[in-house]
Amino acid sequence: MTHLNMIPMTWSRLYQETIDLGLNLQGRVCRMIFTAISTGFLKIGEPVPSSRFFAEHLGIARNTVIIAFQQLVTENILESRHRSGHFVHFDCHILYQTQQLNALNPNKQYDWSKRLSKKLSQQNNLIKPLDWENYPFPFIYGQHDPENFPAAAWRECSLKALATKNASLWAQDLTQQGDDMHLIQAIRQHILPTRGIFADENEILLTVGSQHALYMIADLLCHPDAVVGIENPCYPDAYNIFSMRTSNIRALDIDQDGIHPEQIQGCNYVYLTPSRHCPTGISMSAQRRTELLELAEKYDSIIIEDEYDAQISVQKNMLPSLKSLDHCGRVIYVGSLSKPLAPGLRLGYIVANTELIKELRFLRRLMLRHPNLFTQRVFAFFIEMGYYHSMLRRQHEAHLARTSFLIKTLNEHFPEWIVNSANGGSSCWVNTRNINTQSLAQQVKEHGVFIETGQAFFINSTIDHLCYLRMGVGSIEQSKIEEGIQRIAQCVAKFKSTKLST
Incomplete structure (x- = not known):
């Protein structure tokens, strides 16, 4: 107007x-x-x-x-x-x-502060610059890589979805079902089997990304007295979501094989990223997966398995998901469709018991009815026509090459740093030992480099956690990695004596 x-x-x-x-x-x-x-x-x-x-x-x-x-x-x-x-x-x-x-x-x-039941802006949040694309050397995780987006394939699928017979479906307001069964079938047949999961149609619910899935699960299941176990370090927004429902958050320590399963005793719910731990990249061992499921049965715990990065990380030797090993229906599986393609598309899913999915569907209806139906239909074609898995293979190869090169370059410039990465994921977890990474991040910003500090990933973070970094490779060209690390090295040299107390 x-x-x-x-x-x-x-x-x-x-x-x-x-x-x-x-x-x-x-x-x-x-x-x-x-x-x-x-x-x-x-x-x-x-x-x-x-x-x-x-x-x-x-x-x-x-x-x-x-x-x-x-x-x-x-x-x-x-x-x-x-x-x-x-x-x-x-x-x-x-x-x-x-x-x-x-x-x-x-x-x-009007002063709204007196009306707020919670000040969510004061939570420990990951803050990423809106202008990150303007950084010549963005070691950022979880952002869209325009160079690798299959624009021609996505356009083809979009045009197909715009055809009259398809438009009559996605233009509706599906208040009850809310999911394009075409996409549900594509997930059942082409996505879940790669993780060893075989689910019925009524055991799958589409969400507006995996974070939306976690919010609904917490809202429906958690009560103020519930005890929720979360890995430490962890995905900050998962901690923020569950801590809104209960103050009984238990930090579960991890080592090179994941969490120690006996720590879940007394937990009503356990939130995990077992295939590729956020943020370290560690994969939970087969032995601990088996033990964890046994103890979940013994202690009457529900496991929330978040495979946020699994589709990018899939390899032939990748361990099966916890959901695929679950014979008691205690595992709620959360996945993301859009993260490897374009996070802004916001499309994920939950796989769980039919009864739980039914209630989650009614909860979703109160929140936003359903994810965008046009996006659902386009995604269904994109998967069904083989474009999705083709993109995943290319992306996995690119991330594996970039990560390997990043580790090599970091080891050359910073031999004292400890660098973790696994499963060909899209980031490395770095322990700088004695560098104040918040100060370092400000220094390198002036030289066109973006790095993500690691303190926000820790539950009850302390000064000892200031030395960590998460360095993403999804949005930086391999040819730029070495120069980016060189610029970081130059900044480190200027204040190498800077300790965590500064």
């Missing part, structure tokens, strides 16, 4: 808000337009309604509006174009004007 035809009620409200500011009519018109720009009703370069429009709908003289317009033009808020009217000026300094507005209305904003 163009702002020339913006509903009169909106302008009337904005004008009415100026009534107690002690301004004359001309000033009130100026303030009304300031507010419209600062709140986004009017954007840079957009047309402003005519003086005749304002005069008619605000009940003031047209000359008053014209004088206000002239004042706004003088202040570079508006510009006048011959025979076209007035437009928001491209050099409009609206930030300054907004500050003026706030200064004149110090008590205008």
